[in-house]
Amino acid sequence: MQYIPNILFLIALAVGGGFFVKNIKKLVRNINLGKDVDRSDNKPQRWRNMAKIALGQYKMVKRPISGILHVVVYVGFIIINIEVLEIIIDGIFGTHRIFSFLGGVYDFLIASFEILAFLVFVSVIIFWLRRNAIRIKRFLNPEMKGWPKMDANLILYFEMVLMGLFLLMNAADLQLQILGADHYVSGYGTITGSFPISGYIAPLLDGMSVSSLIILERTAWWLHILGILVFLNYLYYSKHLHILLAFPNTWYAKLKPQGEFNNLQAVTDEVMLMMDPNADPFAAPPESEDDTSEPDKFGASDVTDLNWVQLMNSYSCTECGRCTSECPANQTGKKLSPRKIMMDTRDRLEEVGKNIDANENTFVPDGKQLLNDYITKEELWACTTCNACVEACPIGIDPLSIIVDMRRYMVMEESSAPSDLNNAMTNIENNGAPWPFNQLDRGNWINEA
Structure with missing residues (x-):
């Protein structure tokens, strides 16, 4: 009977870990539906970017209030999880505070965990108030209604509950040590751990019997670890998946200057052919099984084209909406929201992944695509390609690259572009300038002075 808790704990770990691995495999599968791109260049710079942006939170603190609060939650999340290692070992082997042999170091660690847990709790409350009471504008965009708003609040509730359970568990443990309960007292006759926060909670438990305190401590202990396992598996369905992806995302981010656009190789080849005076424009292109310069589709209309x-x-x-709040098109009332571009891309990718799962790992055309069904042409053409969204993103996301690829599809596959743009291109071709007047008149403005 004494091993039943250990067995139940192992089962919980196995189930939680199994679902987590399954979700990670699905995530990797969906990401790999995209076309290949080489981002292995300049590895030293990529490591520096990851250390500076993902680990150092460099871009996050550019907005100091939310940035500092996020750093507190981030550091707390990382460091407090060291405590989870002790919980796992205790759960497997039936021990209690297995690392207590560290003595003063252990006291320092527990005190640090408690202070961080309290700071995380306070920071999360402030985050909740900013979203739901102060109602900051960037959290009120149309794309944030429904599930996105609920998801953001659920994460905040999760974190408050986990931190509360951690402190309650320690408070009950401290009270049990004070009462001299078996299994909760160290062999040295002193209090194991330092409890600067839960020490203020423990007096509230005065009058409870040892058996009641044990039930309270064990309940908080179990709920804390089960909550962590649930949270870990909830990440896949949440915007907080960035907890896992922020590091690789910053490592694989584009290193080229933000104003530099990539050229389609097939178009480059055609232009070079036109500029080569010795080339035969009527010659058939060389046949090669390895020739991939001619794409199946110019640009992107669906997620598998990205x-x-x-x-x-x-x-x-x-x-977070920093990209949208910095977007000049959005600020002037246009429908474009870079955040919505990314959310729509993820939602469509999830839909494609579910289609593959439902059809024995094969995608069955569903009559939908990212263009029109999720992202409208009006949104795409509202973009000024200023890169403000890319600069604003705290983890190096590039919404502009998706916008440009989808524009390419509209222009090169559908011959679809706003009339003003078509007129400008026609004028450039005929007059050498985007304005509708003869090339000979281009310098007349000088005479007006």
Whole structure:
């Protein structure tokens, strides 16, 4: 009978871990639906970016209030999880505070965990107030209604409950040590651990019997670890998947100058052919099984036309809205929201993944695509390609690359572009300028001075 808790704990770990591995495999599969792109260049710079942006939170603190609060939650999340290691070992082997032999170091660690847990709890409350009471504008966009808003609040409730359970568990444990309960007292006759926060909670438990305190401590202990397992598996369905993807996302981010656009190789080849005076324009292109310069489709109309880094970007999106709040098109009332572009891409990718799961690992055409069914042409053409969204993103997401690829599809596959743009291109072709007047008149403005 004494081993039943250990067996139940192992079962909980196995089930939680199994679902987590399954979700990670699905995530990797969906990301790999994108086209291949090489992001292995300049590895030293990529490591620096990851250390500076993902680990150091460099871009996050550019907005100091939310940035500092996020750093507190981030550091708390990382460091407090060291305590989870002790919980796992205790759960497997039936021990209690297995690391207590560290003495003063252990006291320092527990005190640090408690202070961080309290700071995380306070920070999460402030985050909740900013979203639901203060109602900051970037959290009120149309794409944030329904599930996105609920998801953001659920995560905050999760974190408050987990931190509360951690402190309650320690408070009950401290009270049991004070009462001299078996299994909760160290062999040295002193209090194991330092409890600067839960020490203020423990007096509230005065008058409870040892058996009641044990039930309270064990309940908080179990709920804390089960809550962590549930939270871990909830990440896949949440915007907080960036907890796992922020590091690879910053490592694989584009290193080229933000104003530099990539050229389609097939178009480049055609232009080079036109500029080569010795080339025969009527010659058939060389046949080669390895020749991939001619794409099946110019640009992108669906998620499988995008590259895998762009798809990873969509899963990494934190939905913080910094990109949208910096977007000049959005500020002037246009429908474009870079955050919505990423959310729509992720939603369509999830739909494609579910289609594959339902049809024995084969995608069955569903009559939908990212263009029109999720993202409208009006949104795409509202973009000024200023890169403000890319600069604003705290983890290096590039919504502009998706917008540009979908524009390419509209222009090169559908011959679809706004009339003003078509007129400008026609004028450039005929007059050498986007304005509708003869090339000979281009310098007349000088005479007006």
